[in-house]
Amino acid sequence: MSSRLYQFLIRTVDKHVPPRMQPFWNHEAGPKTIFFWAPLVKWVLVGAGIGDLTRPAENVSLFQSTSMLSGVWSVTLLELIKLQKA
Numbered sequence: 001m002s003s004r005l006y007q008f009l010i011r012t013v014d015k016h017v018p019p020r021m022q023p024f025w026n027h028e029a030g031p032k033t034i035f036f037w038a039p040l041v042k043w044v045l046v047g048a049g050i051g052d053l054t055r056p057a058e059n060v061s062l063f064q065s066t067s068m069l070s071g072v073w074s075v076t077l078l079e080l081i082k083l084q085k086a
Contacts, residue, residue, distance in 0.1 A: 038075060 010032060017025045029035040045068055052060050 038079070 014025075024030055025032070031037070048068075049065075052065075
């Protein structure tokens with residue numbers, strides 16, 4: 001079950017994907033699925049965290065770090081629960 005907005009975006013982008021990129025675009029773990037975006041976003045967050053290593057400690061936001069950590073773990077746990085039920 002997906003939203004109307006998602007369906008609209010996919011139909012719109014489908015028209016502009018070059019033929020040689022179609023296998024990647026239509027792959028079961030391609031950019032149309034959470035299996036592509038979730039790991040990508042997690043790695044972007046890791047990169048942001050590594051970037052914070054060079055910042056002085058007083059400039060790193062505790063609230064931002066905590067919210068990023070809780071967001072990543074909540075999504076991960078929800079996916080694990082779905083896998084256990086399957």
